[in-house]
Amino acid sequence: MFKGVATAIITPFDENYEVDYKALEEFALFQMNYVDGLVVLGTTGEAPTIDENEREKIVSKVVELVNKKIPVIVGTGSNNPKHVLYNNKLAEKSGADGLLIVSPYYNKSTQKGLVEYFSYVAQRTELPIILYNVPSRTGGNILTDTAIEIFEKNKNVIGIKEASGNISQIAELISKKPEDMFVYSGNDDQALPLMALGGDGVISVFSNVLPKQMKELTEAILTNDYNKAQEINKKYNSLMRKLFVEVNPIPVKYAVSKLGYCKNILRLPLISISENGKTVIDNSFEELNIL
Amino acid sequence: MFKGVATAIITPFDENYEVDYKALEEFALFQMNYVDGLVVLGTTGEAPTIDENEREKIVSKVVELVNKKIPVIVGTGSNNPKHVLYNNKLAEKSGADGLLIVSPYYNKSTQKGLVEYFSYVAQRTELPIILYNVPSRTGGNILTDTAIEIFEKNKNVIGIKEASGNISQIAELISKKPEDMFVYSGNDDQALPLMALGGDGVISVFSNVLPKQMKELTEAILTNDYNKAQEINKKYNSLMRKLFVEVNPIPVKYAVSKLGYCKNILRLPLISISENGKTVIDNSFEELNIL
Amino acid sequence: MFKGVATAIITPFDENYEVDYKALEEFALFQMNYVDGLVVLGTTGEAPTIDENEREKIVSKVVELVNKKIPVIVGTGSNNPKHVLYNNKLAEKSGADGLLIVSPYYNKSTQKGLVEYFSYVAQRTELPIILYNVPSRTGGNILTDTAIEIFEKNKNVIGIKEASGNISQIAELISKKPEDMFVYSGNDDQALPLMALGGDGVISVFSNVLPKQMKELTEAILTNDYNKAQEINKKYNSLMRKLFVEVNPIPVKYAVSKLGYCKNILRLPLISISENGKTVIDNSFEELNIL
């Protein structure tokens, strides 16, 4: 699908908690200058609180704007397969290039159930699918052999976004997987180690703020310039971590609002960042001479 | 709301994966003979894959059937407050007695965000609300002080179903909480220790299978007959644990199907129990002379 | 061995970091007035940094003083069986009544290895042995079936101190174990729920500070007066938790020093409590009108 960095973009809201499409477009244009793909309506895009009409409009606008210069991938996961199928149809209709589908959260399933579930979903769309493993949010883990089985049984499943945080599991996956299965990091501070193991890139929160720098990092890795990659990574590791000082996307929305691309407004159950959290981000911006 | 045991009932499906309302009614009638409350459309009832029409019909039928003899509590939680409000309206309209609302899963929030979220929801319904804390599914924890703050700020929040599995957290909560805040166990094998600390009862999976025995257990505790309570608890601890040998409600659905009250059919992402799992439940039934 | 509460007593040191035997004796005398047993040289007694000569002298003095009024149990665990055997011989020679033996920490073992290890040790002493399971310190877990197998294979293994913190594991153990196997809580705030399940008592840190109150709690439970037990437990739960605000025995040593029974001095790697920690304990003492 892509090699390098795709930004999991935030969804801008206005003071009435409505989607701010104008801000979205400007932000997407800003991002397009730097990164290799856009993920809309991921967790960072507050997908769970976006309704169907908004979903269609958001995807359509971004797809039109991007105009096939980089892939647009839509987060369509849910814990109800019917909703996933519906979201997938919307994505197809809107011209999206791919789907990011998280394992069913809250109701969960067994490993065998995950194979059946993802196969059921994959057989009902033509679009390429990236699985998404994030146990700290879903309460479940897509084990290595399960991920590979889903990949092998479904030709439009092309890879996985790994956010287990468990580098041993990731090393196992990369060692066992077929060569053409993509593995992306779901954690910014683990992009370098995951790619060093043979992974393909990162679906990034950090690049909402500094897309150019995240692109430079992945570019350095992909061209085997590890000295440069280490230098970039050391410089920005602190901000990568601080963007998770509160539940994502609370801090990144504040950070992007500081850049002027959105207002610092989130929909419940998320709320805007605490004063302490602000100070953490403000200090990091100052240290890095951002703004 | 209640003292003792409320069953978080399974939702029966037919071979076409449609809700089997007749089976549901028979099962609810069976349960009513024994327990102190019914929770419909909890996780055990596969709520995430029940659509709005089914939801309304399920609640209405159970409410009508129960006819106010015991409270009917409806699981209405989601990770989108709009859906929660909608579900709550349906529950009110259908004559439900209370709501069970889980903390937002997957998107999660901060502790302060949880207070704002639950207050927002509570202010928009008259029905009594039981909070539901189940970090292994939601990825988040409702900390003690947060639970108490939500209770104190909202007069229709009446208590919490605690399924953190952390008995130290539960002991802290029971020590700090106002006297009239209800605390229910969300784990069958922890009902006795939680109630011994001063809790009020259990919202039970196990009682789908053996409602009479679970009622005897809570009755023994509530009447301070701990010798009897320990005896019952020791006898059934094994089955309580085995009902979680695979992701709930996979094993309990099989167990209830053995009793003849439903078919062993689940909706994706859940699937029916493995052969190994069947053997575990079969052996437990044999040991306990169930059937 | 005992029913109720045994205090895992601190070891007093003087300004030269030498054992303060006089303080030890006064403290043991104070404790004897209230509790059902004394555990010397447990983790709370800083056993790892007590040398062999001190060990012999400490045990002998306490044994002599207690004069068989209550059992004196000696912590003799290590990660080297030779040291355990040596410590056990010292305990026998000094007239101790029982041994508390932790599973091998740091080097750890398999479940089968634990059975072989504890059997090897048990066969080489006549003294009764209480196993000690504390995964947060040892890095390993004595699983239920392992604990029972060790108990059944060794007639002088009489029970287990459970500090896994996992009440479901404890409920399983109490349900499966032979009737005459003792189960003690290793966590003060879990004494009530563990005993409610059918356990026998607690090996307590809290009772270093308030032995009378801990005795009243266990007495209430053992006489089935759960109303009183809950009242006591709610009152003291806060201090029970605060004694673990830093690594045990740092806070309890400060608390006992406030009572005047020892100096606030610990041996490396432990250090005396931070200023923040002091404030936490001071406030708790004030709230409870201790002193």
Place this chain on the structure above:
Amino acid sequence: MFKGVATAIITPFDENYEVDYKALEEFALFQMNYVDGLVVLGTTGEAPTIDENEREKIVSKVVELVNKKIPVIVGTGSNNPKHVLYNNKLAEKSGADGLLIVSPYYNKSTQKGLVEYFSYVAQRTELPIILYNVPSRTGGNILTDTAIEIFEKNKNVIGIKEASGNISQIAELISKKPEDMFVYSGNDDQALPLMALGGDGVISVFSNVLPKQMKELTEAILTNDYNKAQEINKKYNSLMRKLFVEVNPIPVKYAVSKLGYCKNILRLPLISISENGKTVIDNSFEELNIL
């Protein structure tokens, strides 16, 4: 101290559970052909059950044999500072080149206590010290800022062996640490990602079996040949993981015994590998054409 791979060598025993010095020498000679350093009496060397006389003899023999061609580092950690000082004196006397000192296990400490403890120890030896962080065994974590503080306060503390398994913590450490602080992986399957972040090498269990291959892996990384490094890493990831199918060093001792360098004998609390474990290792040897 070194860049690349140091083997944490096993300690061979004979049928009477005595140290087999002849086997030790042959094994050390074998290892010297390939690796950049030897760690004797680490956890893999069953240090906790080696007595003082054995310790002196083991270190002396290996030091003599190695004859300064590569550094010999001795594991001297304990949970009693007196034992650490004693072990350090023995190591100095025996001509060792460095010390590997684990954070105090079982009794544990606070972060401030760790700084005081390691400073106390470091000030009492001239030998260079590598800290060792392995929370799954010690029950404690040396946090990033603590590790750096210890390094900065003690000029003979030269680095850390990181076996937290938490690659985010490791990335943070490498980003924040002074340039001349060494960071070694304590997990074979995390050597590549840790070194890609800027770490210096690995203290390896795997290289007991395949020292040449582990050296090739680290050499490829240190010369920025990541294609080759990934290839080697993918090939051997499976065996790296399988050497931990039971508690280390149980499987590696069996594997080395298959190579003929030692007998498959361990001291309690460790026991020799189960039949299942044997099959796992046997199959891996066959797949990789070892032997």
